[in-house]
Amino acid sequence: NAGVTQTPKFQVLKTGQSMTLQCAQDMNHEYMSWYRQDPGMGLRLIHYSVGAGITDQGEVPNGYNVSRSTTEDFPLRLLSAAPSQTSVYFCASSDRRGPRNQPQHFGDGTRLSIL
Amino acid sequence: AQTVTQSQPEMSVQEAETVTLSCTYDTSESDYYLFWYKQPPSRQMILVIRQEAYKQQNATENRFSVNFQKAAKSFSLKISDSQLGDAAMYFCAYYSGTASKLTFGTGTRLQVTL
Numbered sequence: 001n002a003g004v005t006q007t008p009k010f011q012v013l014k015t016g017q018s019m020t021l022q023c024a025q026d027m028n029h030e031y032m033s034w035y036r037q038d039p040g041m042g043l044r045l046i047h048y049s050v051g052a053g054i055t056d057q058g059e060v061p062n063g064y065n066v067s068r069s070t071t072e073d074f075p076l077r078l079l080s081a082a083p084s085q086t087s088v089y090f091c092a093s094s095d096r097r098g099p100r101n102q103p104q105h106f107g108d109g110t111r112l113s114i115l
Numbered sequence: 116a117q118t119v120t121q122s123q124p125e126m127s128v129q130e131a132e133t134v135t136l137s138c139t140y141d142t143s144e145s146d147y148y149l150f151w152y153k154q155p156p157s158r159q160m161i162l163v164i165r166q167e168a169y170k171q172q173n174a175t176e177n178r179f180s181v182n183f184q185k186a187a188k189s190f191s192l193k194i195s196d197s198q199l200g201d202a203a204m205y206f207c208a209y210y211s212g213t214a215s216k217l218t219f220g221t222g223t224r225l226q227v228t229l
């Protein structure tokens with residue numbers, strides 16, 4: 001009954017450091033996505049994937065990389081952390097039909113602070 | 116690009132009363148879906164209700180219902196018999212069937228008072 005698992009839950013980085021936010025789902029979902037949530041701005045789509053080996057950019061992709069080598073995992077990489085990337089990050093998944101027919105299952109979020 | 120606007124940053128309702136949260140969107144597409152998500156202080160995102168654009172009938176889920184006005188591009192959420200557990204941030208969201216992307220509004224914080 002794990003659903004969508006995000007690790008870590010909290011992280012503090014220094015400017016210029018790199019790191020990977022992990023996201024794993026055990027529901028065999030094909031559609032996965034990453035959002036960032038900033039105060040007063042709602043959730044914004046960073047990258048998404050409609051299946052293994054396929055990724056695409058969302059609304060705010062700059063400074064982030066993703067890959068989808070397996071159906072289960074969809075890691076988000078910060079190449080060189082900047083204070084503007086301080087945010088709460090959510091990973092979500094749904095089946096191959098995407099969010100249209102099924103509710104997206106969200107992880108619990110990762111709170112990331114860049115100093 | 117599609118935009119979703121929630122013009123009410125905060126709303127308050129007394130327990131057992133009814134409240135309506137507003138949402139408007141801008142699109143030229145015909146294939147889209149609309150959602151309301153709830154985010155309690157636990158930060159978890161919970162789907163409240165979903166509406167297909169091609170359906171004229173307004174969606175209903177227990178105490179939650181929507182008023183979908185397609186021509187006006189309006190998608191409001193009505194919560195009846197409000198409960199303390201309804202206190203949360205509520206996000207309106209638009210899903211593009213062609214672009215496979217979900218766009219969120221900025222949210223409305225709902226307070227429920229005794």
